[in-house]
Amino acid sequence: MSARRVLVTGGDGFLGRGVLAALAGKSLEALVALDVREVPAGRQLPGVAYRRQDVRDAGIGDTLAEYAIDTVVHLASIVTPGKDSNRAFEHSVDVGGTRNVLEACVAQDVRRIVVSSSGAAYGYHADNPAWITESQPLRGNPVFAYADHKRQVEEMLADYREKHPALAQTVLRIGTILGERVDNQITALFEKKRLIAIRGSASPFVFVWDEDVTGAIAHALGDAPAGCYNLAGDGALTIHEIASRLGKQATDWPAGVLKAALAVGSALGVSRYGPEQLDFLRYRPVLLNTALKERFGYVPRKTSSEAFDAFVAALARQGRPVTSS
Numbered sequence: 622m623s624a625r626r627v628l629v630t631g632g633d634g635f636l637g638r639g640v641l642a643a644l645a646g647k648s649l650e651a652l653v654a655l656d657v658r659e660v661p662a663g664r665q666l667p668g669v670a671y672r673r674q675d676v677r678d679a680g681i682g683d684t685l686a687e688y689a690i691d692t693v694v695h696l697a698s699i700v701t702p703g704k705d706s707n708r709a710f711e712h713s714v715d716v717g718g719t720r721n722v723l724e725a726c727v728a729q730d731v732r733r734i735v736v737s738s739s740g741a742a743y744g745y746h747a748d749n750p751a752w753i754t755e756s757q758p759l760r761g762n763p764v765f766a767y768a769d770h771k772r773q774v775e776e777m778l779a780d781y782r783e784k785h786p787a788l789a790q791t792v793l794r795i796g797t798i799l800g801e802r803v804d805n806q807i808t809a810l811f812e813k814k815r816l817i818a819i820r821g822s823a824s825p826f827v828f829v830w831d832e833d834v835t836g837a838i839a840h841a842l843g844d845a846p847a848g849c850y851n852l853a854g855d856g857a858l859t860i861h862e863i864a865s866r867l868g869k870q871a872t873d874w875p876a877g878v879l880k881a882a883l884a885v886g887s888a889l890g891v892s893r894y895g896p897e898q899l900d901f902l903r904y905r906p907v908l909l910n911t912a913l914k915e916r917f918g919y920v921p922r923k924t925s926s927e928a929f930d931a932f933v934a935a936l937a938r939q940g941r942p943v944t945s946s
């Protein structure tokens with residue numbers, strides 16, 4: 622059954638704003654956006670009820686009841702921690718907040734929840750297969766808060782699927798998101814004069830255009846089958862292919878040398894990356910999207926290659942080109 626009364630957590634985040642824009646024009650009976658911050662009036666969309674509410678708030682169940690919500694889109698998580706953040710706080714939001722939302726959904730007989738997970742839940746491991754399907758174990762990495770928390774969230778979701786089957790789940794394991802306004806630690810890598818490559822590692826990236834992420838979420842609110850799906854464009858680009866498209870060089874570092882350099886740079890405060898980032902760069906999970914297309918029924922409009930080219934073109938139009946020419 623298609624969703625009629627939808628609540629979106631993390632409604633004023635990058636992804637949340639895109640989802641709300643995609644859903645605001647649909648004939649929903651209710652569309653509610655929750656965010657930990659007050660959403661400025663200038664950013665509010667007509668037809669959307671905005672509420673300031675933390676995902677850890679015990680009153681979320683009351684909000685679900687007030688609007689008779691049948692579907693929750695859970696996007697709230699900490700992707701890029703602030704300078705004053707810490708692991709305990711991030712865990713309380715990512716894992717504790719998700720638990721709170723799930724408990725509220727069960728208590729209020731919500732029919733469906735759509736969760737934005739990540740390919741990071743598979744983890745950055747030397748023995749990852751060349752292409753990862755949804756059957757691959759979710760291992761995360763304890764050293765990376767985001768990957769570790771996504772793994773813990775997915776384990777919690779699996780437990781809820783077993784104990785509360787009436788709450789249908791669509792879990793989207795999202796690749797590296799690119800879009801016209803994306804600016805994060807991964808896109809920062811592409812802005813450097815020389816890209817970092819690790820000798821012996823292709824470091825392939827799978828990209829997904831932001832409109833394909835919102836399109837897949839909107840698709841999930843129809844009659845699409847529940848389940849866990851990798852969400853990425855077709856194909857992948859290695860770090861050397863990315864460098865070539867940017868007209869730049871990729872410097873191949875021996876793994877040991879790069880790890881030592883990152884340790885020194887982090888200790889001196891001149892690098893935002895520490896030695897733990899080495900595996901993040903060389904053992905990237907490469908997501909295969911066959912189930913997304915064939916079982917879930919959503920075909921991304923842009924491939925990984927097309928998403929990257931569109932991202933570069935968008936930055937050039939905005940006067941902040943990342944190419945060397």
